[in-house]
Amino acid sequence: MVGIRALQKIWMDGRLVDWTDAKVHILTHGLHYGYAVFEGIRSHDTARGPAIFRLPEHLDRFFNSAKVYRMTLPYSAAQVGEACVDLVRANGVPTVYLRPIAFSGYGEMGLDPTKSPIQVAVAAWEWGAYLGQEGVERGVRATVSSWVRMDSRSLPPQAKCAANYANSGLAKMEAVAAGYDEAILLNSQGMVAEGPGENIFRVKKEVVSTPPASSGILRGVTRDTVIRFLSDEGLVFQRTDFTREELFTADELFYTGTAAGITPIREVDGRRIGDGAFPITRRLQQRYEDAIHGRRPAYGSWLTYVG
Ligand SMILES: Cc1ncc(COP(=O)(O)O)c(C=O)c1O
The missing domain is CATH 3.30.470.10 (Aminotransferase class 4, branched-chain amino acid transferase, N-terminal domain)
Structure with missing residues (x-):
């Protein structure tokens, strides 16, 4: 195989x-x-x-x-x-x-x-970080897809159905063929939705935002985990739509997903994101690593021990 x-x-x-x-x-x-x-x-x-x-x-x-x-x-x-x-x-x-x-x-x-x-x-x-360990460390290069995320009038994005991943596959293949690591899909209103297999977060002036569930996304478990972390870190958080140009002007962008973990985005369509340091993303990555490996008692209820 x-x-x-x-x-x-x-x-x-x-x-x-x-x-x-x-x-x-x-x-x-x-x-x-x-x-x-x-x-x-x-x-x-x-x-x-x-x-x-x-x-x-x-x-x-x-x-x-x-x-x-x-x-x-x-x-x-x-x-x-x-x-x-x-x-x-x-x-x-x-x-x-x-x-x-x-x-x-x-x-x-x-x-x-x-x-x-x-x-x-x-x-x-056994599956390593979906966008690569180097991506987790250095950030990945993303492109806004020409493919529009399907919406809940066609294929409901909140249901994790195999058929949705034909749309994801089109975006992924387009991104890779153009030399990028990953795609960012807009929804049918032209607002940022998510990656092919990841949610997306934006940081601007210490305010962290992610598109709401109504923007046509999968409600990610990692997205929910990060939202809890933001509250525990005392950071300001908003569920809000943002536009393609607000990707370019972000201080930090990152993907979240069970497969991808928390992966910074260092470039979108040739624009460097922030100064490449990603201080808030790094804090969240550290907290996530600690939580999944059982090193933070506050998140202990999230673990099912195999025994
Ligand atoms: C389209 C899509 N969005 C977001 C996510 C992230 O969800 P989770 O954090 O639950 O893995 C996934 C992965 O399942 C996905 O396939």
Whole structure:
């Protein structure tokens, strides 16, 4: 397999199976029509062993995504949560990315997904910072995409549906082909929405802002984590729309996401952001590292220990 090192087990439809046996039929409905909802979660090493970060919040979003798509999962949130914990334990690797997915399986073809059985799986693999460790340290170069973020009248962005990621993929490929690390998508009103797989924050004169949920974004768990950090840091925070030009004039910009962590943006379309020092982003990165590794008792309730 290219790029992914196999671990031992994948949880699939209620049991742990060997990595190589976690297969589906080519006529799996969700593969053809994008009818799948998923999550991205991480477990990290702590002094008390592996711990999954904000598992209940991810499960909550997973089941809400399914609800939007009238998808009834044959497992409860508690069972999927248990599957995540069991999987981390079974694979014996503390630091992994977890991918719960529910999809319309092998049944009927055609556009009515309710005719196919819903399958659920959780896979885990080792995945470094999505935009690279160098990106986390030095910042990444971003471009505003010519692709518009889909909105809730077409594909509801707050539901983490596989189909949304065709829009993300178009933006990502365009950015990479133009020599950038990542894209920034505007919404259909022309305001900044988010990255293809990350939320975005702006710092200007010590005021930190991020687009509201109504701007057509996924409500990120890391976004929520950072909002809590901002309050704990005593920083002024606003949920507010901002424009493309307000990206260029920011003192700091950063992406947030389970995959990307907190990654500074050092350039947007050839404009250097701030002076490249990112003091507030650095403080938030430090707090995040401490929280996920169990070094801040104040955030201890965000950790589910695998045991
Ligand atoms: C489109 C999109 N926006 C934002 C995020 C960040 O969400 P989270 O912080 O919950 O990983 C993600 C990642 O899941 C995403 O795919």
